[in-house]
Amino acid sequence: xxxxxxxxxxKAYDTSFGKKGIDIAKKIEKISLEYSTExxxxxxxxxxxxxxxxxxxxxxxxxxxxNPLGAHTGxxxxxxxxxxxxxxxxxxxxxxxxxxxEIAEILSRARKLNLDTVVxxxxxxxxxxxxxxEPTSILIEPPELIGxxxxxxxxxxxVITNAVEQVKEFPKVLLIAGAGITNGEDVSTALKLGAAGIxxxxxxxxxxxxxxxxxxxxxxxxxx
Amino acid sequence: xxxxxxxxxxKAYDTSFGKKGIDIAKKIEKISLEYSTExxxxxxxxxxxxxxxxxxxxxxxxxxxxNPLGAHTGxxxxxxxxxxxxxxxxxxxxxxxxxxxEIAEILSRARKLNLDTVVxxxxxxxxxxxxxxEPTSILIEPPELIGxxxxxxxxxxxVITNAVEQVKEFPKVLLIAGAGITNGEDVSTALKLGAAGIxxxxxxxxxxxxxxxxxxxxxxxxxx
Amino acid sequence: xxxxxxxxxxKAYDTSFGKKGIDIAKKIEKISLEYSTExxxxxxxxxxxxxxxxxxxxxxxxxxxxNPLGAHTGxxxxxxxxxxxxxxxxxxxxxxxxxxxEIAEILSRARKLNLDTVVxxxxxxxxxxxxxxEPTSILIEPPELIGxxxxxxxxxxxVITNAVEQVKEFPKVLLIAGAGITNGEDVSTALKLGAAGIxxxxxxxxxxxxxxxxxxxxxxxxxx
Amino acid sequence: xxxxxxxxxxKAYDTSFGKKGIDIAKKIEKISLEYSTExxxxxxxxxxxxxxxxxxxxxxxxxxxxNPLGAHTGxxxxxxxxxxxxxxxxxxxxxxxxxxxEIAEILSRARKLNLDTVVxxxxxxxxxxxxxxEPTSILIEPPELIGxxxxxxxxxxxVITNAVEQVKEFPKVLLIAGAGITNGEDVSTALKLGAAGIxxxxxxxxxxxxxxxxxxxxxxxxxx
Numbered sequence: 011x012x013x014x015x016x017x018x019x020x021k022a023y024d025t026s027f028g029k030k031g032i033d034i035a036k037k038i039e040k041i042s043l044e045y046s047t048e049x050x051x052x053x054x055x056x057x058x059x060x061x062x063x064x065x066x067x068x069x070x071x072x073x074x075x076x077n078p079l080g081a082h083t084g085x086x087x088x089x090x091x092x093x094x095x096x097x098x099x100x101x102x103x104x105x106x107x108x109x110x111x112e113i114a115e116i117l118s119r120a121r122k123l124n125l126d127t128v129v130x131x132x133x134x135x136x137x138x139x140x141x142x143x144e145p146t147s148i149l150i151e152p153p154e155l156i157g158x159x160x161x162x163x164x165x166x167x168x169v170i171t172n173a174v175e176q177v178k179e180f181p182k183v184l185l186i187a188g189a190g191i192t193n194g195e196d197v198s199t200a201l202k203l204g205a206a207g208i209x210x211x212x213x214x215x216x217x218x219x220x221x222x223x224x225x226x227x228x229x230x231x232x233x234x
Numbered sequence: 235x236x237x238x239x240x241x242x243x244x245k246a247y248d249t250s251f252g253k254k255g256i257d258i259a260k261k262i263e264k265i266s267l268e269y270s271t272e273x274x275x276x277x278x279x280x281x282x283x284x285x286x287x288x289x290x291x292x293x294x295x296x297x298x299x300x301n302p303l304g305a306h307t308g309x310x311x312x313x314x315x316x317x318x319x320x321x322x323x324x325x326x327x328x329x330x331x332x333x334x335x336e337i338a339e340i341l342s343r344a345r346k347l348n349l350d351t352v353v354x355x356x357x358x359x360x361x362x363x364x365x366x367x368e369p370t371s372i373l374i375e376p377p378e379l380i381g382x383x384x385x386x387x388x389x390x391x392x393v394i395t396n397a398v399e400q401v402k403e404f405p406k407v408l409l410i411a412g413a414g415i416t417n418g419e420d421v422s423t424a425l426k427l428g429a430a431g432i433x434x435x436x437x438x439x440x441x442x443x444x445x446x447x448x449x450x451x452x453x454x455x456x457x458x
Numbered sequence: 459x460x461x462x463x464x465x466x467x468x469k470a471y472d473t474s475f476g477k478k479g480i481d482i483a484k485k486i487e488k489i490s491l492e493y494s495t496e497x498x499x500x501x502x503x504x505x506x507x508x509x510x511x512x513x514x515x516x517x518x519x520x521x522x523x524x525n526p527l528g529a530h531t532g533x534x535x536x537x538x539x540x541x542x543x544x545x546x547x548x549x550x551x552x553x554x555x556x557x558x559x560e561i562a563e564i565l566s567r568a569r570k571l572n573l574d575t576v577v578x579x580x581x582x583x584x585x586x587x588x589x590x591x592e593p594t595s596i597l598i599e600p601p602e603l604i605g606x607x608x609x610x611x612x613x614x615x616x617v618i619t620n621a622v623e624q625v626k627e628f629p630k631v632l633l634i635a636g637a638g639i640t641n642g643e644d645v646s647t648a649l650k651l652g653a654a655g656i657x658x659x660x661x662x663x664x665x666x667x668x669x670x671x672x673x674x675x676x677x678x679x680x681x682x
Numbered sequence: 683x684x685x686x687x688x689x690x691x692x693k694a695y696d697t698s699f700g701k702k703g704i705d706i707a708k709k710i711e712k713i714s715l716e717y718s719t720e721x722x723x724x725x726x727x728x729x730x731x732x733x734x735x736x737x738x739x740x741x742x743x744x745x746x747x748x749n750p751l752g753a754h755t756g757x758x759x760x761x762x763x764x765x766x767x768x769x770x771x772x773x774x775x776x777x778x779x780x781x782x783x784e785i786a787e788i789l790s791r792a793r794k795l796n797l798d799t800v801v802x803x804x805x806x807x808x809x810x811x812x813x814x815x816e817p818t819s820i821l822i823e824p825p826e827l828i829g830x831x832x833x834x835x836x837x838x839x840x841v842i843t844n845a846v847e848q849v850k851e852f853p854k855v856l857l858i859a860g861a862g863i864t865n866g867e868d869v870s871t872a873l874k875l876g877a878a879g880i881x882x883x884x885x886x887x888x889x890x891x892x893x894x895x896x897x898x899x900x901x902x903x904x905x906x
Binding site: 019021022023024028052054055056057058060072073077079080081082083084085087089091093094103104105106211212 | 251281295313317324
Binding site: 467469470471472474475476500502503504505506507508520521525527528529530531532533534535537538539541542548551552553554604605659660 | 698754765
């Protein structure tokens with residue numbers, strides 16, 4: 011992951027898969043190339059292979075299961091997403107929470123696979139707890155602001171500054187901020203507060219013109 | 235689904251994904267073509283697109299989530315697997331059990347998508363309960379025999395005959411038997427007991443020569 | 459369970475346990491005795507012993523786990539709630555959904571223990587499915603109306619009439635209606651539509667004068 | 683909690699509830715009084731009120747749910763177990779794992795209620811993570827040894843020494859060791875390795891003479 015991190019989570023919107031998913035991925039790639047900046051997209055498991063074969067930007071999984079390979083019908087393991095083309099994975103998103111032993115297990119497996127990890131937390135008390143497990147990054151998102159259009163940067167800046175402060179104990183771990191990020195100002199504020207990047211979903215996936223939104227985010231992240 | 239149903243569940247074995255997954259899918263396709271018989275494979279979500287583009291046999295999902303499209307990070311919906319190339323899906327496998335309201339929800343969505351459905355149950359009391367929801371098929375598998383090498387056909391034939399009897403109330407629903415199916419005799423016994431087909435996993439996925447095993451199953455299913 | 463069934467679910471309100479829980483249970487008992495009608499209360503597991511020792515009305519559990527007795531830390535089994543004084547249990551409430559194999563397992567164990575069972579469903583398609591498992595009763599509750607103050611009787615009477623129609627196939631099974639039941643008219647309408655009784659929670663547990671509400675329900679259920 | 687901690691988890695054995703549960707609790711109390719040493723018992727939610735009214739030793743819950751008070755059918759909250767007589771609670775036992783946000787939520791509520799907390803972890807990597815959340819104690823139990831009769835003290839002493847080392851960073855947090863503890867030597871070894879106490883279940887609950895086992899544990903913990 012390169013700073014400033016811009017992570018766009020496709021979730022399960024109707025624009026997240028199939029032709030629409032590829033279309034939006036390509037638009038994001040175009041902006042990434044134009045501004046020579048890294049933009050990461052996390053996509054449904056069914057789309058990892060397809061999208062990672064269509065675009066050059068990093069594709070992440072939205073979730074992986076902790077169970078080992080074997081007789082586990084319906085599971086999506088770190089090994090599978092890596093093989094399908096993912097360079098990283100979200101872990102413990104507030105819409106797909108898992109147990110702490112599963113987080114530890116996945117981080118250990120991901121490390122061996124050289125898979126980047128973004129562990130999501132919903133509160134400041136968990137930043138250190140997850141920090142001790144040394145993921146690539148921690149994404150802090152107050153759940154009540156997710157999809158709200160009210161950004162963490164404006165509504166709860168102390169969440170970011172506190173998390174940034176705590177994560178300093180773990181110099182290799184990046185702190186990303188998310189929830190309600192809607193416009194360029196939300197992005198630049200988050201970065202000014204010390205975040206290494208931002209996470210976003212609905213503002214892009216539900217936008218009439220996703221390109222414009224992403225471009226605004228990128229410009230703001232680059233200080234333009 | 236065509237009778238006799240042969241359903242090979244890839245699960246999450248190390249042979250289930252990537253090149254190995256495609257390799258085994260192609261071997262199964264070859265036997266399917268050679269014997270002009272339908273063989274269905276259910277594969278991890280990451281593999282649906284890839285494998286369904288490589289083989290002509292029906293590819294199913296191993297599991298789908300019931301949540302609607304929208305802000306649901308990490309979910310695999312019926313719409314996604316259909317778009318990726320799946321013709322059907324397993325539901326409620328003993329290794330991925332879901333709630334009954336989720337089963338009803340998925341069946342309703344799958345019907346609209348023209349996606350075949352295989353609802354797994356672990357006991358005879360549930361055959362009628364699931365029958366009332368009219369899936370394409372019901373796969374009965376006593377969990378204690380799954381992966382055991384001791385087949386339901388031999389160890390608990392009454393499970394099959396009782397399920398076959400109960401499912402008669404729902405003429406459109408096929409009854410498939412599974413758990414511990416290891417050799418051709420297990421297959422032919424299951425069919426003689428009235429099952430419309432068989433489900434299998436470890437006997438194929440962990441075999442040194444999967445082709446031989448699948449060929450034996452197919453021959454037995456065709457009465458050779 | 460005796461018709462008309464009046465089932466008051468304590469849930470986890472701050473009035474549901476401790477002294478407040480006993481207080482409200484006693485008030486309900488008083489009305490039950492005054493009108494010589496059965497009123498069932500379902501209470502948290504910590505309260506079953508205490509409340510059932512303080513009142514003579516039937517006390518039910520709100521939920522039981524399906525696992526057998528043994529090394530299962532934190533579970534509440536049918537055997538435990540029976541021993542603690544429960545005469546029945548809710549199963550699969552929309553706030554505590556379980557899998558269908560768990561429902562079947564619990565029903566089987568409850569039958570042996572002579573424990574009444576109220577299986578909750580959220581939609582009409584599930585009435586027959588659960589009916590085949592022969593619980594003592596089925597409580598149908600459209601989840602969107604639970605706690606809304608808009609009653610199923612008024613907003614969606616067809617949910618009740620359809621469920622009543624379907625449950626006729628299972629003559630021993632009682633059909634109870636719930637969700638948003640707020641006043642006496644909601645109760646009498648539900649019964650007129652054919653329900654064997656009603657389920658209620660917030661209208662009583664959050665009431666300033668629970669007695670008045672319960673009394674109104676009882677009067678309406680008795681046709682006064 | 684007082685050192686050396688002896689924590690006996692009742693789980694859901696047939697000896698854990700009703701008259702048998704009270705009987706075993708009283709036997710444990712007797713030994714506790716005889717040796718003037720604290721012995722903690724964790725019991726099913728249905729038994730907290732009953733057992734805590736019968737014995738003077740500390741009674742803990744085996745699990746609590748993280749949801750707030752309100753419309754949450756079937757839940758057991760910290761407030762309920764406290765009111766019923768519990769002085770503490772197990773959290774995240776390997777037989778009842780929860781999410782890390784739930785652990786944080788429960789710890790915060792338990793602190794306000796003055797309820798002791800024992801957070802269980804299955805591996806050394808999680809000691810620091812949980813330590814940052816400052817529970818009263820951390821119980822480390824390699825799951826493969828639970829109920830095995832092969833003690834962590836003998837089979838994996840490095841698990842204990844490593845955990846003891848890590849927990850030093852959190853001076854208020856006690857480190858308890860568990861899994862397979864069967865005899866007095868297992869207890870004294872665990873304490874010599876630096877554990878503040880031990881956790882045990884099957885060795886007592888499935889014993890023909892629980893008294894003897896508990897007495898042996900207590901003697902060993904006191905260095906006799």
